[in-house]
Structures are given as structure tokens and as C-alpha cells.
Amino acid sequence: MLLPLILIPLAAALVCLLTGNRRVYEYATVLSCAAVSGMALLMADAALEGGMTARPGGAIYADALSVFMIVVITLLSLATSVYSVEYMGNELEHGHVDGKAHRYYYMLYNLFVMTMLLVPLVNNLAVMWMAIEGTTLVSALLVGLYRKRQSVEAAWKYIILCTVGITFALLGTFIVYYASSGASGGGKGALEWTTLMAMAPSLNPATVRLGFILIVVGYGTKAGLAPVHNWLPDAHSEAPTPISALLSGILLNCAFYGIIRFAVIARASLGQPFVRDMMFLFGISSVVVASIFMLIQRNAKRLLAYSSIEHMGIIALSFGAGGPFGFYAALLHIFNHAIGKPLMFFVTGRIKGRCDTVETEQVSGVIKAMPLVGTVGFAGIMALAGAPPFGMFISEFLMLKALASGGHWVIMGVFLAAGGVVFYGLLRSFGGMFLGASPPPAPAELPMQISSPARIPMPVGADVNRRLAVRRFRGLLSGIVMFLMAGTLLVLGLYIPGPLDRLITLSAGIIGR
């Protein structure tokens, strides 16, 4: 049941490698994402029935927390694959990428999904490290896909900074292993999370503390926590838009998942206060740094990237606050952010297609020109800013509740102030974009000089009509996906569906035990 989750995206990547037929590899990618999403929902069902337990010594392992992550990853990669077909199709037809890069994109996309799915599925923490490093390697190639100056620079920064960061995470992993070997009387140590959990109370606290600090710094780099976030705005702004959505919506969460797994061990060994202080330190600095930088951004994608840093900070704060509300709020926020942020990247991609820029000052009146996308996008911005009645309001409210019940008034005050700045920053930039008076320039004519791979002849007559119909169809599909995402955000703001609530409660129980 668990292994096919990895094998299906791998098979889809192979299809992309082997065939040059665009329809075939596009379908293969979407179908593979749909298949893993279906399996993830079945797994969630089984997890709710209490059916998912670890085999002792098994390499592949999934508890409710893993299943929750898998659901987030698969659903978002499905949505993004549908959007990719539209976005990358347009990029191909406008000649921004060539046929080879287009195919290459889908191959890497599938590999990227595979490495991300591997992260929550493995029991061995060193293998989890390999999977996280694998996501960096694959996604760096995707960030640099356009081979322009900026994208190569962003990809370079991304791979160097994240690899350095993650090196410290592996050192931390080794140190935790050493602690376990000391606890078992100098014999073989353990790297399996389940084994480490069982022996956590007997681990040497000083060793675990050093290991956990290295882990938080290391995976924190990848999760975009300030002050080690510097790669994030560049990579998010220069990557192809669907990849920005994946990076922001789920890759950051995968890295944070790595922190969570170790934090559970650290809690059992050191107690909540140490974990709390680490999380507060990184969380509050992320929120503050992001809020300041959001005031000076003029590029919508960079602005969204800084917003991701802010939201990762919120997740870290909720996680640090702990207690019955904190862990629940952190996971709920992961879910909300994984929907809201990709949605906004999708909208930004649509705006770029229409206005050919995402500089916030050069675009205005999106709602007038594109009523549906504009409305969805404006709702998305309100959601990201934490306004009711959207999902993030609930999770942020729960976080505040957790902070208040823990008596962390200073953290709460700083967060509220920074949250106000974020609200202002988002609305100032995006408000003008969506609501401004003058409508953007009329859409360009469909370019007849469609650049297509050499083996496909130039379209003529009826062929152009067919192409237009195809383009409209894939636009419609991704539009439906965006509406579904906006709808989900709205629904989550009003009530949390039973199964999701139970899955998050179970996962929070694993963290908080």
C-alpha cells in the first residue's frame, strides 16, 4: 500500500523520459498525481480507523502524522499538475521554454513529487534526510529551468544555501544517533524514529540538545525560517509559477516535518520548554523579518515568498506554544497555507499571462479585467492576511489561544503587531493590483507563430481552432481547480470537516504524547 506511492510518480517520470509526445506525458503526470491522491485518501480513511501502525523494524512507516502530510502533498501536487498543463503549455506556445525543457519539466515534476512523498513515509531519520536533500537537488533544477540570469542565480543560491544548511541537519542526526548509542549502553544506536521514541527518556539530554539545535538550524534553512531564509524569495520568484506553488505550499512543510519528527524526540527527552524556546526564537524572527520585507516588495511573487516565511513562522509559533491547541493549530495552518499560497501563485501566473508582468505597481484593476480570477485572488489575499471568514483565521486564532493559555504575552504582542504590518503590506500591494481603477491592457492576440517541437507541423485553419479549444479546455480545468481551492479555504473558515478534524487530532496526539 505504501510502496506504490513512491513507484507511481517514478513510473510517470520514466514515461516523461521515454516519450516525446506532449499529450502523453501531460496525461501521465496528472494521472499519476490523481492516483497517489486517491491512495492518500484511502490511507487517511485507514488511519482514521486506526489501521496504520508501524511494523517493528520496517523501513517504510506511516502513522497519522505521515498520512496527514501525504494527503497535503498529494492533493496539492494534483492541483498543481492540472495548473502546470495550462501554465507550461502557454509558456511553450509563447516560446518561453522549448519542447525539450517542457518535457524535462514534467519529468522533474514527477521526481520532485516522489522525493517529497518519500519524506513522510520513511521511518529511518537518515533516509528522511536523504529524501529532503533529494527534494533540494530536483527542485534546484526546476528553479533554474528558464536558464536566464536571474533563474540560474536563484537556483545556485538555493542549492548552495540549502545544502550547507542541511549538512548541519545530518550532523544533528548523527548526534542523535550517538545519543541513542550511549543510551543503549554503548552498543549500536538507532536511527528509526519509532525506536528513538521508545528510548527517548533515557537519552542523554545534553547530547540531544546539541543535536536538536543543529536539526532546527539545518531543516529550518530549508523550511524558510528566518534568519536562515535568504534563498527563499529568490527561488520562489524565479521558478516557474507552478513550481513556486509547490515550493511554498508543500516543500517548506516537508522540511518542517523533519523538524517535527525530531522535536517529538526532543520533547520526550528535554521537555517542552526547550523545544518551545527554539520554536519561538525562529518563529517570531520569521514573522518579524517577513513583515518588514513585505513592506518594500514590488514583485508579487517575491511578496508571496515573504508571506510564506511569515506563515512558516506562524506554524513554528503554534508548534512552540504546544498544548491541546498549539499542535492542532500548527497542523491546521500547514493545511490552510498549503491551499492558500499555491492558489495565490496560480492567480499570479494568470495575471502574468494577461499583463506580462507581476510588478505590483504596473498592474491594476485585475478584478475588472478578469472578474473570476480577480475575485478568487482577492479572497486568497484576505485569507493569507488572516482575515475571517477563511481557514487561516481559525488556525491563527487557535495559535493565539495556545499562546494566551501558555501566558506568552510578549510573543503574542509582537506577533499581533507584525500581523498588522503584514496585513497592511499585503493589502497595499495587492489591493492596488486587484481593485485599482485603470484596467490592464487588452490580452495579446493568440500568437500564430506557435513555437512547437519540430515534429509537430505549424497549425493552419481548423488546427488553430482545435488548439484554441484545447487551450480553453485546460484553462477551464485549472480555473475549476482554483475555485475548488478558494472554496475549501472558505469552508475551512466556517467549519472543519469531521474526517480532517479527526486526522489532525490524531496527528496532534502523536506530536503531543
Added chain:
Amino acid sequence: MPKEWVVVYSITDFITVGMLLTVVAMNSLKRMESFLRAYTINSILLAALMAVSAFYLDAAHLYIAAAVTLASKGVAIPLLLRKVVRSLKITHEAEPNINTPLSLVISSVLVVIVYSSLSKGIFIEGFTENTLKVSISIILISLFIMITRKKAVTQVIGLLLMENGLFLAGFSLTYGMSTIIELGVVFDVLMGAIILGVFLSQIKKTFIDLDLDKLTTLKG
């Protein structure tokens, strides 16, 4: 204490200090080929350390680890990087931000800091105590080199040296992980080196030069 342990002590110390020296030497080198040679020596010493420990600990899986380390870090990655460096036609590192004497001083200060802060006896004892300190010194000095040097190739070599330091640390803490993990991590490092090589040639193509000073179009 049996006599052979004394031998192990001195041999492992000898090898690890050799690794430290190759990294410190990076501070005073200018030619790209010398950087590569320093990295190669460093990797071969790492493999040698694993082989020696395999002999004394009588652990077969460490021989495999040593062979894999030698093949990947000692042979494959240096050859790959040499090919990239030659095709890019860069021979020398630009004048670093910090001059050679000062960077040598900073490197030694880093070693002193590591030795004094880790000697509080947080956790490690036995014959790998020195190894751990040396490995953390290697990680920090490599990081320092990455920060102060300007050419992208040097950054890659600094990163790879850092990973050697990490392997050394991992080795001293665990006496070698299981073979599968060793292989997986080496595979990741190898893929990383290949991808960095790809990006090096792309930077060369798009920026004409490999000076990282020019990689400043993205700010804020």
C-alpha cells in the same frame, strides 16, 4: 589497554590531522587545480581512515564504506570537477576578500574555539574524540572558505570539503552507519556534485564570468 589500540590512536590522529591540514591549506592556495588536489587528498585520507578502522574494528561494512568513499569522493567527483574547471577555462581564484595571513589566523582561531568548547566533555570519549573535534573544525573552516572566496568553483569545493568533514563527524560518532545509509548519503553527494557542475556551466554561459560578485541581480 592493548597495544594495538595505541597504534590505532596514533594512526587515526595522524590521518585526521592530515585532513585538517589539507583544509587549512585551502586558505593559502590560489590555483583551481591545487584546490582540486587538496580536496582529492582530503577524500583519500577519509577513505583511508575508514579502511584503518575497518581493519582494527574488524567490520566488513566499513571496508565497503571506504571503497565507496574512495570511488566517489576520491576519484569520480575530482575527475568531474577537473573536467568542468578545464572546460570553463578558469585557472586561478580571484584575490579573496580576506588576505591569506589573516584567513590562516581565522582558521586557527576556529580550531581553537572548537577544541575549547567541545572539551567541556559534552558527550564524546574514546579514540574518536579528536576525530570529532577535527571534523567540526573542517566543517567550520570549509564554511569560512565558502564565504570568503569569490569563484563559484571554489564554493563547490568548499561545500564538498564540508561534506567530507560531515562524513568524518558521522564516522566518529557512529563508527560507520549501516551500509545502505552510507551509500544513500554518498549518492546524494554525488548527484549534488553533478548538478552543481551543470549549474557552473550555466552560470558561465549566462554571466560570462564565474565571479560570484556578479551574482547580485536578486536583492531584498
